[in-house]
Amino acid sequence: MSPAAPLVEARGVTRVLAGAVPVTLVADIDLAIGRGELTAITGPSGSGKSSLLYLLGLLDLPTTGEVLIDGRETSAMAENERAEFRLATLGFVFQFHFLLPEFSACDNIMIPMRRLGRLDAAARRERAESILASLGLAEHGHKRPDQLSGGQRQRVAVARALANDPPLILADEPTGSLDSQSSEQVFDILKTLVERDGRTVVAVTHDLDLADRMHRRIHLVDGRITEDRPAGGRASPGPTISPAGRRGAGPPADAADQRLP
DSSP, rough: OOOSOOSSSEEEEEEESSSSEEEEEEEEEEEEETTEEEEEEESTHHHHHHHHHHHHHTTSSOOOEEEETTTTOOTTTTTTHHHHHHHHEEEOSSSSSSOOOTTTTHHHHHHHHHHTTTTTTHHHHHHHHHHHHTTTOOTTOOOOOOOSOOHHHOOOOOOOHHHTTTTTTESSSTTTTTOOOHHHHHHHHHHHHHHHHHHEEEESOOOOHHTSSSEEEEEEEEEEEEEEEEOOOOOOOOOOOOOGOSSOOOOOOSSHHHOOO
């Protein structure tokens, strides 16, 4: 497809929770996000930010409308096809790391690789160690989550999102539980993924200062887009994600895909 084509599109997307009193989570969303964009989704609590992110990440299906990823319509996919597509296209980072406590950092990163099944055991470990090194965690791969600081755990969560080399990273309040120094480290890593690696990052955040340092800001109120404008900041470029930390086909997964062996 054309290089100028959007990586992510929402066409008339509405999500309604059925019930005695139906609840509209998002309504009439038309949105296109290109390759190499760092986009913030902002809005008050309950405005539909996370709901929109989960729809874009194929963790939920729209009631009406269509989500396209890399030009592919996704609503008609069978669930197993959708799950594999998530693994091969999307990476997720959440406010809390959701690392499995009994596994080392390296083993946590290998979980989505094992689920996708495109690398053998030796290649999985080599890739996990390479990603950790790229994020400044080369000496911590053997440690369990309880042996890491909060900022280190969140960087491991970012590494896990990169496990299968996805073009698209979706982050839900990725710095929301971190102190200012760790928040800055995680933000710089996300920006590096865009500006040096050419990935697309879409992040939900309550931090308006952070949002204004991204390329674009989309603001939601009551499930509708009320503002979509360039943001404008340029943070420090952050650490280099080494070419060895990237591999051809494949990426991570939804919450279950990334967390469960």
